Every structure is written in C-alpha cells, then in structure tokens.
Amino acid sequence: MIATDAIEGLKARLDIVDVVGNYVELRKAGTNFKGVCPFHDEKTPSFVVSPHKQIYHCFGCGAGGDSIKFIMEHDKLNYPEAIEKLAAQYNYTLTYTQGSHQKTDTKIIDTLNLWYQSLLEQHPQAKAYLQERGIYSSSIERFGIGYAPGSKETLSYLQSNLFNMNDAIALGVVGKGENNLYARFIERITFPIYATNGTTVGFGGRTISGHSAKYVNSPQSKLFNKSRLLYAYHQARDAIYKKKEIIVTEGYLDVIMLHQAGFDTAVATLGTALTSEHLPLLRKGDPRIIMAYDGDNAGISAALKAAKLLSSAGFDGGVVIFSQGRDPADMVKNAHIEELNTLFRSAQPFIEFTLQHILQQYRLSNPKEKEQAMHEGVGYLKTLSPLLQEEYKSYLASQLGLSPSLLKMHSQAPSPSYTATTTYGDAWERSLIKTAVEHPEYLNIIVDSLSSSLLQHHAHELELVLQGNLNDPAVMSILMDERNPPFHDAAHLHDNLIFFLRNHYEKMLKKVKFQHELSLDRKSFLIRSYRHKIEKLKRGELIPYEGHL
Template sequence: MIPQSFIQELLTRVDIVDVVGRSVKLKKAGANYQGLCPFHNEKTPSFSVSPTKQFYHCFGCGAHGSSINFLMEHFGMGFVEAVHELARDAGLTVPEDNSREGRDAAQKASQQLALSQWMDRAAAYYRLRLKETPAAIQYLKDRGVSGETAKRFGLGYAPAGWRNLEGVLPDYAAEDAERAGLVIAGDEGRRYDRFRERVMFPIRNPRGQIIGFGGRVMGAGEPKYLNSPEGPLFSKGHELYGLYEAREGIRETGRVLVVEGYMDVVMLHQYGCTYAVATLGTATTAVHITKLLRQADRIVFAFDGDSAGRRAAWRALENALPVLSDTKQLDFLFLPPEHDPDSFVREEGLEAFEALVRDALPLSSFLLKELASRGDITTPEGRARMQAELKPLVLQMPDIALRTQILVDMAGRLGLHTEELASYVGLQLARPAAPSGRSGQGRNFGGAGGHARAGNDYGARQAGRSGASRSDGRWGGAAQGAGFQGAGSHGAHGDASGADPYGRGTHAGGNRSGSGHGGWTREGGAGRPDGGRAGAGDGRWGGAVQGA
C-alpha cells in the first residue's frame, strides 16, 4: 500500500495545470484556467482547473478530482499506475508502506511545508523593505524595471544589518532558519542574515511556492549574485527562475527561452517575451531540459556571443544529448558580444529579439559547426580530430533519427560513407535492401554516376552512388553524380561570411551552392581543396567526379 503521506507530498510537487494542460488546451480565466472538457462533448468551455486548490471540475458533466484522478479518468490508468506516472515526472520514488522511504517522504513533506512558511515571511519582509528604500527603487528604475513588473515577480530588498529577520521568522535560533537558507550560523554560534544590502528575487517552484532567493548587490561587491544554498527546498540543478511566471507564455507559444540571469528574465517578460526562464548560477542540466521538454516542443538557449557564452552553450548541448527527441527541437541563439538579453531587448526592442529567436541555430548545426571550428578540416589530421570528438557526443544520444542525420551530415564533411563513420563511433545503421541484378554494377541505389559528395542531402547522395564497375574492388571509374542540397563543390566546409561565428551568414567557398567540378570525390586522378578533397589516383580519393 502506498503511504498517504507520500501521496500528499506527490500532489504538492506536481502542478495540476501542467498535468491537465498536456491533454487539454487551457486559457487563463481569472484565478483559474478553463478549457473544453475532455470527458464529454461541448462547444463552450465548462472545464475549470484551479492552481490554488490543485483541483479540476467540470460544470457540465460533474467530473472532478486531483492530478491522480485526471490520469485515471482520462487515460484509464489504475490508481497505482497513476501515482507512479506522476512520481516519475516529479523525480520521486514511490515508497512502500512503513518503509524507511515512506517515513522519510512523510518527514520531508512536513519539513518542506514548514520551511515554505518561513520563506513566505521573509519574502513579505523583503517586499516591504523595497517600498521603504528609495535607493533600491531607483536602482530598479535605472535598470528599466517598472513597478508592475516588480510586483509580478515579487521583487524585494534585504537591507543592511546583521539580524533583520530576527523579528520576522518564528524562531531565529531554530535549525529551520538555517535549513531554509535564510540564516547562517557563524563561529561560536553567532547567527546572522544570509542576505544583506541586496535586491531580492524570489525563486518559485511550478506551484508558485517560494523555495529560495537570489540577491543582487546594487553597486560594487562580490559576489554580484548570491543564491540560496542547496537544501530541502532548493536545488539549483533542478529549479529554473521564472518558470512559474512563464507557464502561460510557454503554453501559448509552445516554446521556452533559457537565459542566464534574473534580470534577463524580468526584462524579457516586461517587453512581452513571457516564455523566458533562467538557470540559477549553474550550467543547464539534463533535469532542467527534461522538465522543460514536458512543457514545450521547442527550447531556445540564449547566450552571449563571447567565448564564455559559447562555452556555456556547449555545456548545455552536452547535457541535452541524452534526452533529445525527434519530436522536440533545441536551438541556440548567440547575441552580439556587447549585449545580453536584458540590454538587447531594451535597446533593440521585442521584434528584433523575436527575430533572433526565430532564426536560432538548430542543435545539430551548432554541434557540427563548433567541431569544425576546432581544427583544420582541409587536413587529414583536422578531419580525424573532428571525427574523434564527434564519437562520444553521438554515443550519448538515444537511438533517434536525428542521430542518424548528424552522422550523414558529418560523413559528408569528412569524406566518408555514413556507414564508415557509424562503424567508427560504434554504431550500426540499417542498410537499404540490396537491389536485384548486381552483376558487374557495384552498388546501385537507383541513379547513374559515381560517388559525388557535396552537401548533405542523403537522398541525393545515394542517387549519385552507383553505376561504375568495381574493376578495382572499390568505387570505380569516372562518373557523374548528383550533389547534395544544390550543385557544385563542397569547398570550405562551414565557412561563412557575416558576423555570426556559427555560420548563419552566406556560405563561402562554394559550400552548398554554385556549380562545377569537385565536391568530395572518390577514385583516381587529382583534386583541389577548393573544388573537392582529392589525392593522387591511388584508387581512394580524387578522380574526375562532376557535381551536378
């Protein structure tokens, strides 16, 4: 039997608006959300979901209940199955009755409830102090924050002084004051406030409960940002700033924007980009990404365009690889070096920022272009390095179509068959059925010509892979083959003009455009780096292969 204490904790950890919203299109209606009832046919919404009560009710057919009831009634799950489904989403393990896990879960739920009340008291105190501190108000005005935005995000101010919370918290000397991250116990038992002389940003969980704070100094001082410590309520590797405030924007747009700072989120929301969230002083984790992918079909990571921003983007990419899906899209946006999202939207406006979001670089393009930038792919050593660095990345990905497409694209860049690259990284791709009548024809994939490699369209590539005899045991003779994605040579791979370091400008070097001889070629003859990768006619690279 599943302990009742665990069920109560589970229902406090999940958000019924998120649970129901995956199946029903909900719209805000006052304090609640409304939609068409999934349990009976109707044209006028009578189905209401309350985020405060964590309860749904249909005024048409009378269906009602909690998140567990919704899964049972809508998906036909049994009670135990529904509990396990919600627990997996919340990252919890379902305990057995009277087990240690059950007792721990009950104790944790009780502790979290108590600590959340402490956080509410602190947040109310910080909001009050902000109203009474002209310097803090002026700082926010100088940053462009309106009073309405400050109220929406519950911004506050922690004044100077060592023990301001002593008259606010139920018991300043209690251990819960430390567990909540509000008080620090110093040497000889001396206790003092963690946050002092900082603008305060409350951090909420998906239900809107305050679980931590971020504090920013207004002038000189280190650290610039100070977060709540890890504890029973708060884990920076699991939580995202602004996720509660962004829920409606994420539902409406189907996407979520991940930025790096509190102020970025606040200002983006103020200007109308209401689907922005931020990591909390740490790299984007797989837990973050999994949580976001349950709410949106597209994640856009926004980073500064400097080297630090690119490193942060690469860490996000690495952490995303194990949870990728063919039905979800992850993109990367790189701002000009002189801007962060806050400054860009204030100077250039929402429309210009949304254009950057729209044109963000797909994960696969960022991955391939970043690897290409690390070495000289005009040399065997450079291509070998690119191949070696790709291997651990591909092996982290699940067995999805995107993984195959990345291998196809990279094979074209390296002058390899996709099967050769897959074998190198330790994967085996499904082969097409062998055609009949192969006598004296080599591999015939349905097109005339030899093996031309220019671009990355797999279908065109296969069409150019046939025809010549295998008199030398390899790909034979001179042939004509179709190029990939347009005709002509592959030229300088990944090079681009324009300011974008990741090649969203106009491709140079004949890459995927124009017409002419070259591209990646096989068999005989000599070649040139600007018209194809080629060597002497040793039966491997080179040869007269003409791109269509």
C-alpha cells in the same frame, strides 16, 4: 507524530506524474508515462508511472510504490521525512498529534519574502538600480522583487516574529558561523524563487553595495535544489504549455525584461549550467527549447554543453548567442524587440550548433586533425537516435569535405524492454488480478468461485491481492502492464470465470479417469461431482468453490 488525516489529505493533493516528473523525464505511453528508472542503470525505459492508479513500477528492477515511497527511495528519507518534504513542496500544512515533533516552519520564507518586498519601497538606491535597468513597477510586483537589509536587521526581524532559528538555518535564509548567526542575504536586491507549484523555496540576490559576489543564491536545503529549479518557471508555465516553447536564459533580469517585452516563456538557470537534473522540468509540456547565452567564452562553452545534453536527450530546439557584449535585458531596454524575435525564430539547431563547434576546435586543413574531428563528430552523433544519426551523417561529411561512406556509425540496438511473450493462461490470470484490484466490488464473486491455488502462473500474486498487499512489486508489475486489461463489468467477469472453471473441471475429470490408485467408490464419486459441476457451468451457473474433493 503526523496526524493520519493530514497524511491522507496530502496524498489526495499529490499527483504522482508531477512528483516523479520532477526527478525523471517522463513521456506519454498510452494512458501511462514512461522513463528511465532512477533506481538502477538502464538505457531502455522500463519505468512506468500510472496517473490513474497513482503508482509507479519499474519492470527492470521491481521498484514501485506511490508518491511518498518514491521520495523515500529517491532521496533516502524515512516515512515522516518524505511526507514533510512533499508537504513543504506542495504548500500543504500538516497537523501533528499532541506533544509530537513539529515540522520545519517553511512559512519563514514566505514571511521574509513579503518583508523584503516591503523594504524595497524604503530603499531608493535599490529602486533606482531597477529603474535604470528598465524594469517596470508592474514587473517588480509580479516577480516579487524585494530588498534584503543588513544581517542584524534580518535576524532581529526573524526573532521578533518568534521564528525558530534552527528552522531558518535549515531553510537557508540564515547561516551559522563559528560563534554567531548571520543572514544569507545582506544588502541585496532579492528575487524569490518558486517551485513549479508556486511555493517559495529560496532567493536569488544581486548586490548593490559592490560586493565581490555580484549574485548569490540560497544554499542547498530540503526545499531548494538549484539543479532542479528554473527561475520564473512558475510564472511562465501556462505560456510554455500553450506556445510549446521555452526560452532559457542566464539571468534573472534577462527573464524579467523578456517577459516585459512579451516573451512570456522565458526562464533562467540559477547560477549553474544546465544539467541532466533540469531535463524532467524542461520536458513538461513537450516544448521546443531555445537556449539564449552570452557570446563570451564561458557562454559559448555553456551553450555547447547544453546543446549536447538536450540533443542527446531528444529535445527539439536551438541556440541563440548574443554577441558584442549584448544580452536580452539590454536589447529589450533599447527597444530591439523585433531583432530579438528574429534571433529566437532563427535559433541554430542543437545538432548543427554542436557539430559546428566541434569542428571549430580543429585545423581541418591538417589531415590528422580532420580525422580527429571526424571521430569526435561521429562520437557525438552516436548519442542521437538512429534516424538523426543518418540525417546528420551527410551534414557532418559535407562540413569535413568527406564521403559519407567514411563515417561509420555502428549504432547499438537498444536493449529490449519488458517484452516477454505471455501465454493465454498467463494473460487471463493477469486480467483477473487487475479486476480484483480495480473492481473490489467483484472480489466476492472471485473468492466464491475459485481459489488462488487454481492459477498456474500467478497464484502468489492473487493471494497477495486477497491479503491487501497491493504494493508488493509482483502485484504492481501486473497492475502497470497495459497489455492485459481487467474484465470490464460483472457479466464479462462471469463469462470468463465460467470458461476458466469449465476448462479446469474438464481437465480434472480427464485426470481422475487415469488415477488407477483410487478406489472404485472414490473414483465414481469424483467423476459424478466433476460432471455435475461441468453441467451447471454449461448452463451458465457459477458454482461455489469447495476446495479439493
């Protein structure tokens, strides 16, 4: 069992915006962040993350909780599994109660990484390859480049260091055949791959022995998901945030050489095309995206898919295609730095690049094919914002030689988010509940002055708060709604309680006057009691709640 103090220590280290931001594209919205909910199908963002409260809540489906709850729900893990996954991602060492199951030993990857780096010095062929590609010794050290030997050597090293082979298999550094174990990386130059926080989560490997698979990556594991990672993002992050730009390339060597030449915002996808799962990471820091691809058919196809994805998601940026068999690494090696600068500065905007390549698929001299090209172009523009649709409608029409009036956009209005109007009483009660949660030092004042039964709109939610059920979706919905702030101090709360209770007792006084079924003595008693309370409230005195008279 994981020790309680270890769980609390992990929670203190986690930042919910960072945790959720690895899965969901988040955009600043006031003091909070908003995105499209990953737990139900929606087009208009109603998923809110609060860095102040360290919780998330969806106003569409009601999902909510803290960082651990998010990982549990998103990755379908139980509580201990979610804690262990977060601990591994954030390089936090958990402690366990005596005799309980221990977590997977993620130090295996760090230890192997250092061992691979030490072996590079002992392998002249690997060093010669890196030198021939133009990689400096300083870059080898900075990016942690190493060398993985034969399978037997790696297995022997792991066993001699008393590592559990089941852990090694779970982390993707060892594979299991029908009758034997084998190392995943054999006779390859290794490139460690880091999570955004600097934790080593896997490797890329480049063969130098003529293996048919030139590059391999770690398999999917509890730490490694190539669709959510970018090579060298950890090294490039500060520059990305500072320069508001990120260059996405296709290979490790491209990234390392670009960094050598001063293009320190360069990263690379991990042997896969850019996917929607990469977008939350690319969104961080709100940079301009430059996609740098090879000029072969595969590269242009990947660039087109990326441009469509990024433009539809609202990213700013463009595409650079390297023609004539060139790539960024070779251009740096051949000292074509200024040409690279020019290429990156003049990247073709995503929307223009996409429309251009859509039209290139058709013979526009043929009226029927021109019509098909128009429909495909319009279909793509409909994935953009209304403003961009209008801006690029004329551009597409000019490329087709048509009047813009022929291009019918018919934009769909976005479905409304949580915009229900609230009455004054509803808003007041929401502010009261927020005050009870955010200022627990005022709880006694609230409890002494009223009962949850007096609330007309949110009696249940106040009762949940008083019981300590702050993770209930109904409570979280109120806490995440910024329209109704809490009462800012004790005096503000006092004045509001006076106003609320005075209105309440004045209503009760009017009501009792028309209750003809009451005896004269009972009615007289209630009238005197309510008038007495109202007089005290008028003098600014809070009176203790006595229940129903």
